[in-house]
Amino acid sequence: MSTATIAERLQDADAAVRRLAVIDLPYSDEDDIVPLLLPCLNDGDASVRSEAVRALEGQESADAVQALAAMLLDPDAAVRKAAGEVLGELKESESAAPLLPLLTADVPAEARALAFRAVRALRSPGAFAPAMQSLRDPDAAVRREAVGVLGYLKDEAAIGELAEVAANDPDAEVRRIAIGALGYASSVSVLPALTRGLADAQWMVRDESAQTLGKLRLALAIPDLVRAMQDDYWQVRVKAARSLGLLKAEAGLPALVASLAHPISNLRKEAAIALGEIGDTRAIAPLEGALADPDPDVRKLARLALTAIGLAQKARAGEGA
Template sequence: MSLNTLTERLTDADATVRRLAVMDLPYSDEDDIVPLLLPRLADDDALVRTEAVRALEGFEQHDVVAALATMLLDPSTGVRQAAADVLAELKETESAAPLLPMLLSGPPDARASAFRAVRALRSPQAFEPAMQSLRDADAAVRREAVGVLGYLKDPAAVGELAEVAANDPDGEVRRIAIGALGYSTTVSVLPALTRALSDSLWMVREEAAQTIGKLRLALAIPDLVRAMEDDYWQVRVKAARSLGLLKAEAGLPALVASLTHAVSNLRKEAVIALGEIGDKRAIAPLEASLADPDPDVRKLARLALTAIGLAGGMTP
């Protein structure tokens, strides 16, 4: 298709023609479609703007990212969502520059989208705006700001993240903050994590149980044992995983009791944990699991028994 024909279609009076032309551009013979697409971001029709935004995915030059950033302020919800999705796919750290000014200004949904976009870019310049936004009135902004800090893994944020994990009124913010603490190298986060094991939302408790295992916080073993009695099996699964990682012999009774739980995922994790702990007292219960109705549980039980047997063989 010739450039003249493309240009004519892109400026046609009919919005449907313009929209289809935008959709056809990526498949045309034109080497550089960016100069043709950027003007369509100002099209009168929201659907044309939406398709123009989508067609610009993968172009990370400064002018494109800056133009897409302005689309986070578009009056159309569809355009704003498309821009947020495209910006979230950015790969180069340098692409964060046009988005940084938006982190602390504009409506909440635009700020949340900007934080979401810079998260995986790990731009150090996003640290201070993210820290400031931990107290933002909008929960979506706080969620994305916490996510940015989790990606940056800056030790200076640990104290604030622990505070958010313990006290933020939004459950999802607390859950994300708990997960973000997984990069910490200090036991100072222990009170926040153990408190989270009693959170009103099971998703937060689940995240806390998992993060404790990641950090190998042996001081939290008694709390993990209590978490094995949680009303939600999802929490018990993560607690079992962490007890295994910590090789916590204190978790043996709770893990053995879980071998007969109705949920097979919990039985699997309990079997794995018992194998990791390596206590010979688990041999008989694991042998009973060789008759479990779930073939994965039976397989894992055989592996666990082998692991315990090998460990026993190496014991003087």
């Protein structure tokens, strides 16, 4: 379709015609559609603006990103949502620059949250200070996205604040994200926040805590992880089992063996894996029993665990020779 024809339709008095012209523009013979799309972002019809925003997906020129950033302040909610989605697909680190001014406290909460989300994967150092300042923002959505940014930046300077948020934020999702963000910590100082998370009222927070403790290989958390194997939610038990395996925690042996008989096959699978990682010969008989499990994946993992235990025993025997 010729660019000239589409350009003419973009000026039509009928908003429906202009909207369809915007949709057609990416399929035209025009190599650079940005100059034609940018004026459409100021169209009086919200549906035209929304389509213009979507048509700019993948365009990371300075002009395009600057214009998309401004659309986070559009009066129409659908346009703002579309802008947030398109900006969330940005890949180039330089694209963060137009978004940084939107991270300040005088910008509406919705726009700030969307801007933080867009900046997150770009790992812009310039987002660090605004994210830290937003950890106490009244709006939970802003706090969630700010914590996500800090998790991506992996700056040790944020660990103390993230631990505080993980332990005390009133929003469960903020606590969960903060606990996940602590997965890059290099200090045991985060242990109190993570073990507190294992006792959180919300199971998703407990789930994240159990997983993060394994990632950090915090052996001091083994007693808490063993207790987590009795959690009311099997999802939490799965993560606790995974972490006990990563920690090679012999203290978790009884709970893991008991989990081989749990009605949820995912937990039986994770228990088999963990028992293989721990490598204790006391798990051999229970794992041999799991070879008759109705789930073929459990049977396979039990066989692999038995092999792992055998290899671990040979290695230990070789070390003692």
